Amino acid sequence: MKVILVDDEPVMHLIMRKMLGKYPELQIAGVFTDTHAAAAFLQDHADVELAFVDISMPGDSGLTFAAKLDAAGCKTQIVFITSHKDYALKAFELSVLDYLVKPVTQERLERTINRAFESRKTVQAQQPANVSRVSVAVLGDFFVRNETGRVKWISSKSAELFAYLLLNRGRRISRSRLVTDIFAGMERISAEKYLNTTVYQLRKSLEPIGLRETIRSENDGYVLELNAAVIDYEEFERLVGKLGNIGSDSECIEEALMVEKLYTGELFGSKAYVWAIHETDRLAERYAAFVIKLVETLLALSNTATASKLLLKLHERNPLDESVVGLLMRKHAIEEDKKGLTARYIDYVKHLKKELGIRPSKKLLLLYDSLVSGRSEGVK
Numbered sequence: 001m002k003v004i005l006v007d008d009e010p011v012m013h014l015i016m017r018k019m020l021g022k023y024p025e026l027q028i029a030g031v032f033t034d035t036h037a038a039a040a041f042l043q044d045h046a047d048v049e050l051a052f053v054d055i056s057m058p059g060d061s062g063l064t065f066a067a068k069l070d071a072a073g074c075k076t077q078i079v080f081i082t083s084h085k086d087y088a089l090k091a092f093e094l095s096v097l098d099y100l101v102k103p104v105t106q107e108r109l110e111r112t113i114n115r116a117f118e119s120r121k122t123v124q125a126q127q128p129a130n131v132s133r134v135s136v137a138v139l140g141d142f143f144v145r146n147e148t149g150r151v152k153w154i155s156s157k158s159a160e161l162f163a164y165l166l167l168n169r170g171r172r173i174s175r176s177r178l179v180t181d182i183f184a185g186m187e188r189i190s191a192e193k194y195l196n197t198t199v200y201q202l203r204k205s206l207e208p209i210g211l212r213e214t215i216r217s218e219n220d221g222y223v224l225e226l227n228a229a230v231i232d233y234e235e236f237e238r239l240v241g242k243l244g245n246i247g248s249d250s251e252c253i254e255e256a257l258m259v260e261k262l263y264t265g266e267l268f269g270s271k272a273y274v275w276a277i278h279e280t281d282r283l284a285e286r287y288a289a290f291v292i293k294l295v296e297t298l299l300a301l302s303n304t305a306t307a308s309k310l311l312l313k314l315h316e317r318n319p320l321d322e323s324v325v326g327l328l329m330r331k332h333a334i335e336e337d338k339k340g341l342t343a344r345y346i347d348y349v350k351h352l353k354k355e356l357g358i359r360p361s362k363k364l365l366l367l368y369d370s371l372v373s374g375r376s377e378g379v380k
Contacts, residue, residue: 001025001026001027001049001050001116001117001120002026002027002028002029002045002047002048002049002050003020003026003027003028003029003048003049003050003051003052004028004029004030004031004032004038004041004042004048004050004051004052004076005017005028005030005031005032005051005052006031006032006033006034006035006038006051006052006053006054006057006062006065007031007032007033007052007053007054007057007081008033008034008054008057008058009054010033012054012081013031015104016052016081016104017031019104019106019109020109022106023113025117026050026113029041029045029048030045030048033057034057034058034059034060035053035057035059035060035061035062035064035065036059036060038051038053038065039065039068039069042069042074042076043143043145043150044150046075046145046146046147046148046149046150047147048076049075049076049077049116049120050076050077050079050097050116051076051077051078051079052079052081052100053065053066053078053079053080053081054080054081054082055080055081055082056082056083060261062078062080062082063254063258064257064258064261066078066080066096067258067259067261067262068261068262071230071232071235071236071239071262072135072137072230072232072235073133073134073135073229073230074135075133075147077096077097077116077119078096078097079096079097079098079099079100079112079116080096080098080099080100081100081101081102081104082099082100082101082102083101083102097112097115097116097119098111098112098115098116100112133146133147133228133229133230134146134211134226134228134229134230135229135230136166136226136229136230136231136232137232138163138166138231138232138233138267138268138269139232139233139236139262139263139264139265139266139267139269139283140264140265140266140269141264141265141269142159142163142268142269142271144162144206144209144211145209146209146210146211148208148209148210149208149209150209151205151206151208151209151211152205152208153205154201154202154204154205155198155201157182157194157198157201158198158201158202158205159205159271160182160271160273161178161182161198161199161202162202162205162206162224163268163271163273163276164178164181164182164273164275164276165215165222165223165224166224166226166231167276167279168224169223169224169225169226170223170224170225171223172218172219172221172222172223173221173222173223174220174221175192175195175220175221175222177221178195178221178222179191179192179195181275182195182198182275183195184274199215199222202215203215214226232262232264233267233283235262236259236262236263236283236287237283237286239259239262240259240286240290243255243256243259245293246293246294246297247297248297248300248301253294253297253298253301256290256294256297257294257306259290260287260290260291260294260310263283263287266280266283266284267279267280267283268280284317288314288317288318288321288324291310291311291313291314292314292323292324292327294310295307295310295311295327296327298310299327299330299331299334302334304331304334304335307327307331308328308331311324311327311328311331312328315328319351320351320352320355320356322348322360322361322364325344325345325348325364326364326367328344329341329344329345329367329368329371330367330371332344332371333371338372341368341371341372342372345360345364345368348360348364
């Protein structure tokens with residue numbers, strides 16, 4: 001069984017290497033001091049079955065790391081190692097294999113190892129040999145993988161065709177529609193031939209990881225069938241819907257912050273397919289609306305530090321969004337930073353005039369006046 005270690009303390013790498021070295025059936029495939037490097041490694045090494053992860057680390061915490069792996073459909077089991085017993089309940093909510101409190105004893109570690117092997121036997125007994133769990137990432141990036149490996153696209157058009165069918169999976173898409181949307185600008189006859197070539201290339205791209213048959217021909221069209229796939233944007237929307245109204249208790253806020261991190265960029269990243277603009281905008285708007293709700297809750301609790309980070313992310317994406325500017329102004333007011341409040345408003349006025357030649361709304365002006373004067377309604 002291949003395992004990895006994720007801990008920002010190098011001394012823990014030495015300790016865990018020595019303790020895990022007593023089990024010849026285990027192979028340490030990698031050690032990492034941050035979750036980003038570990039996540040990148042797991043994308044290309046689907047055969048890693050177990051990860052020992054510290055919870056408290058700079059940047060993304062171990063809890064966030066585990067939530068992202070779960071949303072991406074990663075099958076690697078997580079064992080948390082931490083000095084803080086308070087995280088135990090939250091850890092098991094993420095369906096992790098085990099939770100170890102430092103200092104870890106050899107006896108306690110052995111129980112965890114035995115549990116990992118028992119879990120592997122259960123999964124193997126329940127899952128037919130021909131079932132392959134597919135993971136698709138499309139937010140800020142674009143890749144397809146399962147436990148066999150990651151798809152290597154033969155051509156950019158084969159990747160684009162998969163992306164198009166993915167947004168319409170389970171539905172037959174006619175050849176004429178594909179020609180119009182994906183091969184716009186080409187002569188009809190040439191586009192038809194190019195589509196045939198692209199379908200062939202797509203199937204060849206999917207073949208090495210056993211997904212060739214997911215592209216099915218039907219009535220002069222094509223259907224993508226991914227019945228057991230985990231797709232990141234769908235997971236993001238599912239979890240946003242599950243959260244509903246964001247409560248003010250710490251667990252609800254922590255969960256919301258984890259969900260926010262799942263939105264790692266716009267649909268299909270830098271590829272920015274023209275035919276996907278509507279869906280890209282819809283997802284971006286849903287993300288923005290979710291973050292604004294979360295920020296409003298944070299500001300009500302005077303958690304301006306976390307709120308500021310989220311608002312600056314939104315502001316960078318769309319500097320002309322008046323609702324975000326208004327919340328940034330409220331943040332300055334809560335911090336009693338009138339200088340920052342005034343600077344924020346003036347910068348927005350100048351930017352709006354330069355880009356659109358208009359002035360801010362009366363609503364924003366009234367908000368600014370109330371915040372500057374210190375009237376209580378301004379910070380609600």
